C-alpha cells in the first residue's frame with residue numbers, strides 16, 4: 660500500500676533517474692482522465708517529480724501527469740532499448756525520452772492536464788501533507804476539529820484532513836500518541852492533538868528516510884501487524900480488530916491507548 664512517504668521516495672528517485680529527458684512519445688492506457696491532447700507533451704522537457712499525499716506528480720514544462728499507485732501500481736525508469744519488466748497489458752503509462760523511458764504498471768489513476776490545474780485541484784481536495792514544503796500544522800489541526808463527532812482513527816486517514824497518512828502510519832501514530840482510535844476528536848485535549856500532529860511529522864519523516872534508503876519499515880513498527888503480541892512499551896496485550904466504518908486493520912495496546 661502506498662502511503663505518503665512511499666510516494667515521496669518514488670518521486671525523489673524518478674526525479675534523478677529521468678532527469679534531462681525530453682518527451683518523444685507518450686502512451687496512456689485509459690484516456691478517461693486525459694484532459695489535454697497527448698501531443699502537447701511531445702517535445703516538452705521533464706522538469707521533476709514530486710508527491711502530494713499519496714499522489715505522484717510528473718512535471719513537464721507547464722504540463723503534468725498525476726499517478727496514484729494504490730495497492731499494486733509500480734513506477735520504473737529503464738534504458739530506451741531495455742525490455743519491459745512486466746507484460747505490456749499491465750502498462751498504464753509509458754513515456755519515451757531520448758535515452759530513457761518511464762513506465763507505470765497497474766496504477767488505477769493516470770491523469771494528464773496542465774500542471775496548475777492538477778495542482779489547484781489536488782490542493783483543494785487534500786489536507787496539508789507533512790512531507791510537503793507547504794505543510795501547515797495549524798491547518799491540519801483546524802481540519803481535524805471539523806470532524807469533532809467522529810472517531811480519531813477514522814478522521815486520521817481522511818485525505819482531506821491530512822494527506823498521505825495510510826493505514827500503517829495511522830496505527831503507529833495513534834499508538835505513539837497514546838490515543839485510542841475509537842475516541843472522538845472532540846474528546847482529545849489540546850496536548851493530545853499536539854502530540855498526535857507531532858507524531859505525524861516525525862513518523863512520516865522516519866518512514867521516508869527508510870524508503871529512500873530502500874530499507875524495510877518493519878523495524879519502525881510497534882503495533883501494526885503485531886497480532887496477539889505484547890506492547891513494546893508496557894508489556895500489555897495488543898488488541899486487533901477492524902475499525903468501523905472504515906473497516907481497516909487496527910492494533911491497539913489496551914494499557915497505553917485507553918478509551
Ligand SMILES: [Zn+2]
Pocket residue numbers: 890891892893894895912913914915916
Ligand atoms: Zn502499552
